[in-house]
Amino acid sequence: MNRTKCNRLKRRRGFGGLRGGGGKRGATSRADEVKPVIRKFKPPCPPLKEKTNNTESTHNEAGESEAPFTIPNSWAWVKLGDICEIFTGATPKTSNAENFGDFIPFLNPGDIDNNGNVIYSNRGLTEKGLKEARKIEANSILVVCIGGLIGKACLVDRECTCNQQINVAKPLFAEATLLYYFINSTYFQSTIKANSTGTATPIINKNLFEQILIPLPPLQEQEYIVQTLDTLFTLKKGLRIE
16 A cells, blocks of 8 residues: 555544544443444455456445444444555475474464464474565464365464465554454454355455455554453453353
8 A cells, every 4th residue: 555545544534543533531431332343243244346456446445335334433444455464375395395494483274273372383494494485473463264264363473474375464554453353253254254265165365355344443442442352351261151
């Protein structure tokens, strides 16, 4: 996204660098606003359209007709590719043993469990192997993009690499933990599956993946929602609620 489009995104709906969003309000009133929105993550998103070079709509906020459900006025619908750098992992030549070692973790879908936990020690690359892969920064979100595990996601806490069965979303204009929660929502997961192709082996390509709509709050509200969800999930884990 070029600087002009970036600035346009910031100006829309009071997003001063995505740091806009209302004065200070009590926790109760803010929670009242947030809870209904979280509940609305269940409706499926309409089918996505392939991105073409002769349209600029893929770089702007979603139009009202595209919005999957209603969100607060201070929020904006944006495409995942507008607020993240999106790329797909790569595997170095497996025929060359010198590509594999313990310099940096090399992840595949089996290294991510259903709770977002990651096993970093199963396989790794050497410095030589890294030159044929893509380095992933800490606080990036990995999402399986093919097969029966499609949609499974994690938030990595260190530099690593991954194979081509995983899409990587590096947040640029959003809180990484909030995006991770959104990606794990019923709405997002349903959208991935609804827009995947292939019968025996479902797959969602990078172009469609980066066009999935995300309901994005201003930064202050992002931080509040993350704190609230962290607390709720901690309570759920403590109570052993499935």
